[in-house]
Amino acid sequence: MRKEECFYLGKIAKKFSFKGEVLIYLDTDEPELYENLESVFVEHNKHLVPFFIETSSLHKNDFLRVRFEDVNNEEEADALVGNAIYLPLSMLPKLSGNKFYFHEVIGFEIEDQRLGVFGKITSINDSSAQPLFEVLNGEVEILVPMIDHFLVKIDRENKKVIMNLPEGLVEMYL
Numbered sequence: 001m002r003k004e005e006c007f008y009l010g011k012i013a014k015k016f017s018f019k020g021e022v023l024i025y026l027d028t029d030e031p032e033l034y035e036n037l038e039s040v041f042v043e044h045n046k047h048l049v050p051f052f053i054e055t056s057s058l059h060k061n062d063f064l065r066v067r068f069e070d071v072n073n074e075e076e077a078d079a080l081v082g083n084a085i086y087l088p089l090s091m092l093p094k095l096s097g098n099k100f101y102f103h104e105v106i107g108f109e110i111e112d113q114r115l116g117v118f119g120k121i122t123s124i125n126d127s128s129a130q131p132l133f134e135v136l137n138g139e140v141e142i143l144v145p146m147i148d149h150f151l152v153k154i155d156r157e158n159k160k161v162i163m164n165l166p167e168g169l170v171e172m173y174l
Contacts, residue, residue, distance in 0.1 A: 001041055001048050006086035006105070009034065012042070013063065014081055019024070020071040024064045024085055031058055031091060034174040043084040100154050102126065108159045110135050110144065113152060118142070118170050121161065 013025040026034060041048035052069040060066040071077055072129035092101060093161050102124040109115045110133060124146070126132075133144040144150075144165065153162040 001050070001086075001088065003043075003086065006041060006048065006088055007101075008041065009085045009087050010064075012082060015057075015074055015077045016065055018074050019067070020073050020077045021057060021065060021067045022071075022077050022080060024066055026062055026064055030093075031062060031064065034064060036042070036086075037087075037148055041086040042080060042146045043086065044080075047087055065102065067094055087116060090104045097146075098151055098154050102131075104156075105133075105161055108161050110161045110163065113164045114167070114169060115165075115170055117160075118174075137174065142170060144169070 006029065010024050010028070013023045016023050017019070020151055021069045025073055028034065028106055037054060037056060039050050039052045042051050043049075051071075054067045054069050054126040056066045057065055067174040068080075071080065078086075089103070095101065095104075102129035105121050106123060108121050109117050110121055119142055121133050122132055122141075123134045125134055125143070135142040135144055144163070150163045150165055151161070152164050153160075155162060
């Protein structure tokens with residue numbers, strides 16, 4: 001399984017018991033969706049390695065207490081601490097309406113109600129306080145804030161993100 005075919009679920013935060021159990025921090029708003037997983041991919045040396053789960057249970061809201069097959073002691077569990085956890089994209093719950101996953105809108109055209117289509121979304125920059133659509137218009141990169149108030153519609157059928165942007169925001173780049 002390649003990383004591009006997966007989504008980040010969280011990371012192994014710490015050991016839990018002397019029997020090899022670990023606590024996985026779940027980076028999600030709905031941890032209960034992931035309580036009964038059969039397996040996960042653990043990133044190890046830049047490769048995704050499948051690990052099968054013997055038992056798991058939610059622990060203090062954001063954590064999943066897990067016992068992996070073939071991890072039987074503290075040393076083996078210790079080797080996994082800090083590693084990222086991934087699942088296949090096919091396991092993401094479907095979103096509808098104006099809710100979307102960042103990877104889902106890459107390649108969509110972006111349209112302003114006033115200006116029309118002004119580019120294609122090439123990526124999402126979420127390293128700042130406000131996530132941004134990175135939009136390519138010819139050779140020009142335009143950064144568009146992902147603010148719910150500006151978002152009119154996610155048109156999955158026509159692969160478009162329709163927005164109502166403040167006057168001048170796009171024009172300052174062109």
